Amino acid sequence: MTIISRQMLSQITWVAGSYGVTQGLRLFTNVILARLLAPQLFGIMLIVNTLRTGIELLSDVGIGQNIVSNRKGDQPDFYNTAWTIQIIRGILLFAIALLLAQPLADFYESKQLIEIIPIISVLFLLTGFQSPARFILQKQQAVRKIALYDISMAVVSAIVHIALALYSPTIWALVAGLIVATSVSATTSFFLIDFRLHRIKISREHVKAIISFGKWVFASSVVFFLAMNFDRLYFAKQIPFAILGIYGIARTFSDMIGMLVQRVGSMMIFPKVAAFAKERSELRPAIAGLRLKALFATACGLSILVALSDIIILILYDDRYTAAAFMLPILMAGAWFSILSTMGESFMLGIGKSVHSAQANFAKLLWLVISVPLALTYSGFIAALGAIAIADLFRYISLSYSQWREGLSFFKQDILLLGLFAILVVAWRYIFMQLGLVADFNTWLAYGSIMNGG
Template identity: 80%
Template sequence: MALISRQMISQIGWVTGSFGAAQGLRLFTNVILARLLAPQLFGVMLIVNTLRTGIELLSDIGVGQNIVSNRDGFKSAFFNTAWTVQIIRGILLFGLALLLAQPLAGFYDSQELTEIIPIIAVVFLLTGVQSPSRYLLQKQQAVKTIALFDMSMAAASAVVHIALALYSPTIWALVAGLILATTISTTTSFFLIDFRMHRITIDRAHIKSIISFGKWVFASSIVFFLAMNFDRLYFAKEIPFAILGIYGIARTFSDMVGTLVQRVGNMMIFPKVAGFAKERSELRPAIAGLRLKALLATAFGLSVIVALSDLIILLLYDDRYIAAAFMLPILMAGAWFSILSTMGEAFMLGIGKSVHSAQANFAKLLWLVIAVPIALINSGFVAALCVIAMADLFRYLSLAYSQWKEGLSFIRQDIALLSLFALLVIVWRLVFSQLGIVADFDGWLAYGSIVNE
């Protein structure tokens, strides 16, 4: 097969291995912080991080994707122009965050945000000046170097956050930890390549190319942010911060699976499909076998995780976070559609059809905006949770239609895999409950009692 090689297997190993190590460090950090800090602090920080991400995506024109996909990406004039655009964007976002601090604090009825947001805004300046070295390495498919960098940054972040929380178990430990960790990442990024290569450059032709490519990335980024974070933004207004913090922990676990697949898609599938030199008609046969093997392995692994997910919460967290043991299996099961969607997006980006990603995320967003408030108001938090778990199904359906139009449909394969995944979840859960490893159905429902109090 054209897309399978020993090198690719090695690269996937580095991607998944480094992701697992980095996520393990983040999980360890999260568990320690959960024992040192109160749940409502995580709720406040969930709002802050969500708003920060939203502000960043307001001006995302795909600087990194431009460097990876453009034939001139390695040229100094191109990547330095992209870097200069990124710096200007960071300065503008810093100013925007300062202007929005008071209105956002008023909207969420939290005066803490008036103080926190202007300080967090420094992160925009730091990420703005961050070296484009990561994207140059991604273009070269230097997966090992990127993997080692990510693991090192995760370790540094863990040390910084835990040390600050031990010193001051308040919201300011999380705020200062974010700023210090970002500072370390930005500084280190300049040493991934020769730091002397960086120059403030403005090349009009390259700026035009960046903006032309980035217009759909911009649209897709905004829709993607809202689709991925509407639940957090909406719940922050409608439920207590303590429940929001617990929900944030459950979402962190469920998002890990989708993030891993997205990482593999961005670093492996997207560049491979984009560089496929043969006729389009040969692309689907070339990737069908690899895709099937990857999803079969994912179905077996994810089904075990879903069946054991409530136990993970009970083992790692104290009783203040027990409601997450009820939330996580529901959200984790919904991650299956996120996985299928992420792979579909990587294929569509690889053939230059970024518009389909925006359309798919809009379909998901439309479902959330309509269904989540209706479910929460009429049937409560549990119903809203189920609505959220189903959201990526609508994203997948949109992408499946787009792939069918482009001759890249895998709908029959996906129906069979979904059936297998659902069956495996049921079988594993029954086996584990019979062995006494996890609670039975009534015991699992009891974990969610705090949500309805």
């Protein structure tokens, strides 16, 4: 078996293509909603979505990862047991969210949260009952079917959110849109694979296997959530909701590239490495060439996006969101280390070493917990932004050490690619400045001058 094949390249095309379409739809939706709704509404929803994600991840036992990685994952007894555990978890999370509504509203000093959180908690029930069919298809590498499903759901979400915002340009348009879109997704998931294959089932053998594998997924998920969302949770308490909403838009853009690589990693690299039948010593040579080509293409594309990112904000959004034009280039440049780290995590999960992901995310979290409050307190928002941008460097360092210990190190390759990426960013920015497509350095700084002052 080889890692590189024409079939895999075709699958990557489907993964990347569907991701591009879905993100394009979400971007279109975000731009329309930004024109219909006030920035502070995005700040409130940023808190709500972050807390919702946190509650989910703080109880994650890796249902999807279990189905993909376990050799019995596509057998009815196994995935029905996994589905039953998922349902029980969803019910428990619903109850927990109801109990936390008042304390969270008090902590963030927002009366709206006490009304929003109980309604949003219904999402835990919906996702709890959602079919595990998507994970089964992922294990079977039915990439095309998953891609078409994701695009369909993105279309539904766009239509629902925009229609509700036009009808009622309030926070409730965002809340109701999320619930309706999730309901459609949960319902249609049962039609991906024969509905009759899903039934309540508890197998002690499979429960033991799921929990055994999931304990490190749980640990990794807890640290991953805190590492990915510490900035949002901290800023929600320290800066106005309007600025938080603007920051959330910049983060959404900067996260897109990393999410694409994460998608490719989870749907392609992780299953391929997990199914690699030859000796471990043959794994690195099998993936080195494809990895280099993929990261070279990523460096070329990402460098152009970094160089143009501020003008993208200025074109798509009105003057209320100008500060995001300063934030985005900084955050997007830091996405390079996120890309390297995500790819490394996929390799580690593929060989069954999920503990390394938890260690790497802990290194990132430790940096954020120390650096961001200090930077914001003593140097202002811009310095805190810089600390956030380089946070994934510490995640990458940890993963690089783990990969070296497992004989999967690509450190020299990464150093060359980093140098190439930096040179390309500077070169593209200079070219675009000469062409008059982007602002000069002083004008770009002016976009963010309000942040330290406000």
